[in-house]
Amino acid sequence: MKAVPILILGLTSTIFASSLEDFRWKKRILVVTQSDESIGKQLREGKAGLAERDVEIFVLQGEAGIGKVPDKELATQLRERFRPEKGKPEIILIGKDGKTVLRWEADKFTPSDLFAKVDAMPMRKDEMRKE
Numbered sequence: 001m002k003a004v005p006i007l008i009l010g011l012t013s014t015i016f017a018s019s020l021e022d023f024r025w026k027k028r029i030l031v032v033t034q035s036d037e038s039i040g041k042q043l044r045e046g047k048a049g050l051a052e053r054d055v056e057i058f059v060l061q062g063e064a065g066i067g068k069v070p071d072k073e074l075a076t077q078l079r080e081r082f083r084p085e086k087g088k089p090e091i092i093l094i095g096k097d098g099k100t101v102l103r104w105e106a107d108k109f110t111p112s113d114l115f116a117k118v119d120a121m122p123m124r125k126d127e128m129r130k131e
Contacts, residue, residue: 018073020081020098027056028118029094032106033084035062039091039106043067046111053118054096054127060084096123 023029030050032039043050043057043066050057057067060075061084070078082092082100089106093114102117118124 018071020074020077020094023056023094023096024098025096027054028096028101030055030057030067030114031078031082031092031094032057032059032067032089033061033082033092034086034089034106035059035066036089036106039089039109040066042109042111046115049111049115053115053124055114055118062089093117095121 020029030043032043058070058074058078059067060070060078069075082090082103084090091104091106091109091114093101093103095101101121104113119128
């Protein structure tokens with residue numbers, strides 16, 4: 001019975017986040033500037049690995065079934081920071097420290113590349129030692 005309130009609190013803090021600062025030191029952020037079915041399929045197939053690595057997905061345009069559409073304030077912050085070009089979908093990884101780690105053109109992205117990059121990070125190595 002205790003798991004339900006904890007789960008609700010966890011979801012609430014993520015749903016109402018309106019700034020990248022709300023995620024700092026808690027989550028890695030994957031920004032999908034323009035989603036389509038192929039990107040969605042890859043991310044759905046990597047769902048367990050994404051969760052294991054504390055990755056939160058935000059979709060700025062297109063299919064949102066793979067993550068969340070950020071609230072208006074956060075979407076504006078992401079668009080201003082990354083200046084996505086229409087017709088050029090990108091996937092951008094932001095580390096738990098809030099810094100941009102890597103940008104992929106969507107057609108060159110694979111979850112295995114993402115996992116390798118995250119797993120090579122010092123903070124992730126520390127997390128794996130503690131697990």
